[in-house]
Amino acid sequence: MPLYEYQCESCGIEFEVRQKFSDAPLETCRECGGQVQKMISRSGFALKGGGWYEQGYNTAPSCAGGDSGGCAGCPKAANS
Secondary structure (H helix, E strand, O other), X not given: OOEEEXXXXXXXXXXXXXXXXXXXXXXXXXXXXXXXXEEOOOOOOOXXXXXXXXXXXXXXXXXXXXXXXXXXXXXXXXXX
């Protein structure tokens, strides 16, 4: 279940609530009963486990650069 942040317009406290996607947003503060507004916050993101990084995307493509023409779009070719 996602974690949502709310801020009370009356007392100013910020609090988090776990809600289903289908749940209606909260309307009242749990402390003072004032009106609350849902905040936009950053979400946590972590790549864990094997996944794409270990399957060949962790290294730059091998390129000799120079005039071979095989790596025309490669940054190494542009810098050589």
